[in-house]
Amino acid sequence: MKSYKLVIAALATTTTVLAAPAARAATPVTFAMNAWIGFAPLFVAADKKFFGAYPIRFVHMETGINAAVVSGSVDSADLSMNQVIGDHLKGFDIKIVMPIDYSNGADAIVARKSITSVADLRGKTIPLDTTSYSELLLAYALHQAKLTLADVKSTNMPASDVPAALLGGHAVAGVTWAPHISMVTGNPKFHALFTSAAAPGLITDNFAVKTSFLKAHPDAMPAIIKGFLEGEDYIKSHPAESYGIIGKALGISPADASSQYKLVINPNLPEMKYMMTGSGHFKIIPYKSNVALVTKLMRLQGEIKSNQSVTEPDLFDAKYISAMK
Known part of the structure; x- marks a missing residue:
């Protein structure tokens, strides 16, 4: 929440106090997820109010996460690549806008x-x-x-x-x-x-939304990505406090939070850009290769017909990550 100082102007011998414009009302963003250590920066950013005018409200769900975001009952969700591919083939316009984490032994x-x-x-x-x-x-x-x-x-x-x-x-x-x-x-x-x-980058958690949400709230994702990155930095600079926040969010001890966090990696901004666009040089499987692997598996399992095709622009909206500096 922004704070504004009163502007005081002396006009001749009269002092006039000009009221500042009202602070921008917060727009909560619901995020459907299950309990997972990879969301650590989100938990910390929410606790420290790093999301500014777009605070995240976590909606804990064991099942039905994909249906919740598709139906619009939540604004955003953690979706796997196969879920986003399946949604696209069913005609649902769901986009991945940010990599959250990739498994590092988890x-x-x-x-x-x-x-x-x-x-x-x-x-x-x-x-x-x-x-x-x-x-x-x-x-x-x-x-x-x-x-x-x-x-x-x-x-x-x-x-x-x-x-x-x-x-x-x-x-x-x-x-x-x-x-x-x-x-x-x-x-x-x-x-x-x-x-x-x-296989770094093979198993990812992804911040996904409907394109209708992006159109209705164009400033939401820049605020959320910025807050997420600040949450990552805060974990590094304030580990003891952060693991307490993360542990509370997951219902585990700070020590367990610290131990489990070693099994995932939250990508930094250059790594995010590489994962979504292929720009850069990192030992991570980029989304383009991930989509190919997942699509091949879904075809083998009969979840995708041989005449159905998927391309990355159907699944990702990389402009928010690309615009970050």
């Missing part, structure tokens, strides 16, 4: 230690959440080992149930994410076979 293929390579997964039953990026991580790892999803037996299961399936002896390997990974690797008979740290 997603993993976990397996018994007798499984020493991804190639050893051939023919094995692999429990994972097939509606999530877990399938993309598995497909990517298999491709690196010259295998495909057809070489394993994927079975759909919530990520939170994967540890019980493995520890109970129902499978020798599975795909899940933090904090469920440590529930498996805490057992000396299991290890992380392949993690997202080996």
Whole structure:
């Protein structure tokens, strides 16, 4: 909220006090999300009021996030690349306007230690959440080992149930994410076979909105991106305070927030520009390559017809990131 000083002008012997214009009313921006450490800069920026006239109001949802932003019941949401692709093909004009984070070990293929390579997964039953990026991580790892999803037996299961399936002896390997990974690797008979740290930029969280929101509120995204970047900087300069804020937002201790935050990376502005436009030189999978990988997987799974095509301009609006300095 801006503050204005009274302007006092002395006219002859009379003092006239001119009232300042009213401060701009805040326009809250609703953001649908589940509990995830990657949103740390958003939590900090909201707490420190870095978003200015566009404060974010978090709407916690375990399911239905995509439907909420498509229907307009929320202004913005964290959406995965496959969700945005699917929305576009269904005729919904949803755009990614900012990368939020990419996984840096927060997603993993976990397996018994007798499984020493991804190639050893051939023919094995692999429990994972097939509606999530877990399938993309598995497909990517298999491709690196010259295998495909057809070489394993994927079975759909919530990520939170994967540890019980493995520890109970129902499978020798599975795909899940933090904090469920440590529930498996805490057992000396299991290890992380392949993690997202080996594919930076593959698994991303993305700030997505309807284009109607962008047209109605042209100043919102510049304010949110600026606030997000300030939130990143604040975490670095005030870690103890920040992890307290993040922990409170997620219902975990500051120590757990600090530990979990190491498993994701929030891109800085040059990295954001590279991810969205390909401009620069970073060891991150850019959105263009990400779209190609996700589209290929969705075709293999029958979610996209062979005659349907997707291009990056359909999915991203990079002008807000590109304009930031």
